[in-house]
Amino acid sequence: MANRLMQGTWQWIQPTHEMRDEVLALLSDADLAFSPGGSNMKLGELIREWGEIEHAYTEGFKTFKQDFDYRHPDPTIATSSDRLKTWLKALDADMAATVEAYTDAEVDSKPIMRPGDYPAAIDMQINIYLQALLIFLSKLTVFLRAANKPLPPAIVDWIG
Numbered sequence: 001m002a003n004r005l006m007q008g009t010w011q012w013i014q015p016t017h018e019m020r021d022e023v024l025a026l027l028s029d030a031d032l033a034f035s036p037g038g039s040n041m042k043l044g045e046l047i048r049e050w051g052e053i054e055h056a057y058t059e060g061f062k063t064f065k066q067d068f069d070y071r072h073p074d075p076t077i078a079t080s081s082d083r084l085k086t087w088l089k090a091l092d093a094d095m096a097a098t099v100e101a102y103t104d105a106e107v108d109s110k111p112i113m114r115p116g117d118y119p120a121a122i123d124m125q126i127n128i129y130l131q132a133l134l135i136f137l138s139k140l141t142v143f144l145r146a147a148n149k150p151l152p153p154a155i156v157d158w159i160g
Helices: 010-026 043-063 075-079 081-100 104-109 122-146 153-158
Strands: 112-114 118-120
Touching: 010 043, 010 081, 010 122, 010 153, 043 075, 043 081, 043 112, 043 122, 075 081, 104 122, 112 122, 118 122, 122 153
Parallel strands: none
Antiparallel strands: 112 118
């Protein structure tokens, strides 16, 4: 039987990952080079950053210590839609397996130490991650609108 995280918050995380995948399905490698102006960040770099954050949270769920120092070893991954898709799918599977492996007793008893020596219960940590995903979807919406790209219907319904 799945733990309460998989029965609860994960039911929001999985479709959020799927919305990201819907965006990636619309993008070419050339689209990843788009920058909305006023920033040096390109669309592909924003999506790479999503993966770096997901990796950081997964490692936090594994080690019970959260840090955000991880950077993908090959920054050029941000230039390839196919490579981003493959990497993000692997990250999604790793996080799902990690979270699913918890027992409800572990969810209740093992805090994750966040930066600034702030302990977060596992169920709080997964909710913080969900909020980070929604922030990334909002950023993606800004980039896509600035690039005159269509928004997938699920993003319109969830983010606006």
